[in-house]
Amino acid sequence: MSHIEEDEVEASRAPLMEHLVELRQRLLLVIAFLVVGFIGCFAFSTTLYEWLLVPYQEAAAVTRGVPVEELDLTANFFAPLEFFFVRLKLSLVGAIMVIFPIIAWQIYEFVAPGLYKNEKGAFAPFLVLSPILFGLGVAFVYFIVLPMVMRFSLGQEQVGGDSGLSIELLLNVSDYMNLITTLMLVFGISFQMPILMMLLAKAGIVRSTTMLNGWRFAVVGIALFAAFATPPDPISQILLGSALLALYFLSIGAMKFMEPKLEDEEETSSDS
Structure with missing residues (x-):
């Protein structure tokens, strides 16, 4: 290999290393925000989970014809550390949702130097619109989809039938969390x-x-x-x-x- 070819290879390596260093810095920044968001969400994870239970409580009140205050509902877990892991998962999902605009901005900042001025102007509105649409998808699940799904599920209950056998929904904390996570992710991305x-x-x-x-x-x-x-x-x-x-x-x-x-x-x- 000639000296000229070696110089060309070294010149091509330099920009690549610069991009990798920048990518590493932006990933570390996102991880730092994610850790802070995770700690903040975990501190309120029990309260957040109770907030997620509200659609279930309201659906149960409508289905059973009992005021919410008079309901005797229990969310169950069947393994010693199950609810702890649910809190961890909830905290991670919550942190990702909170810092989603930061993630989108870091991606844009990383690719922006390779875009023309008109291309940057074209992408900027969508950078703002994307988190808004994702939030609308999540809100649609919480206020519309989840209450209707819970009413449908609770409508399958049979209390004191002809045979005297009662069939009731026994809510599991993990299953409920998985349902909410799946729905919010699917609707958020679909939006x-x-x-x-x-x-x-x-x-x-x-x-x-x-x-x-x-x-x-x-x-x-x-x-x-x-x-x-x-x-x-x-x-x-x-x-x-x-x-x-x-x-x-x-x-x-x-x-x-x-x-x-x-x-x-x-x-x-x-x-x-």
Whole structure:
């Protein structure tokens, strides 16, 4: 290998090492925020779990026809350290949700130097919109999906039937936590669909007319996704499918609104 080739290899290594050092620094920063968020959430983990139980309590009050104050409900765990591990999981999930904007910003800051000025301007609004949509997905689960799922589940109870046998829901802390985590994650990610569709429109890959003409295929795809992504109960599947369908058509409207501006930008760039 000649000296010139060796110099070229060394020059290519230098930027790579700089990127790796920067990546390491940003990962350490995210981990530091995650640890702080985890400690803060763990300090209030029992209170947070009680807050997550509110939809179950309200659903039980409606189903059993008893005021919430008069309900005698118990959340159970069947292993010595089960609830402790539930608190750990809840603290980790809570910390990730709290620092999600920081994670998104660090990703943007890492890739921003490789973007053109117009590309940075295109990504910036979505950087703000992404955490908001994720939060809306989580709120949709807490205030709408979870109460309906709990009412459906509690509706299967049979207290004092003809045979005298009672069938009641025995709530397990781990199962309830897994259900909430799954639903919030699925809905939070699914609510990012408008961002994906608008980015595709900005890139010129799809147009609103194409998406509108293919709405039948979208309905089938959304139905299949909802069936596989959610727990096997009809309530969460129907609600996820309905929410995604509404977001799909709202995204088409946003794309239609964006397209004239994108066409003007293309004409300006072609003239210059």
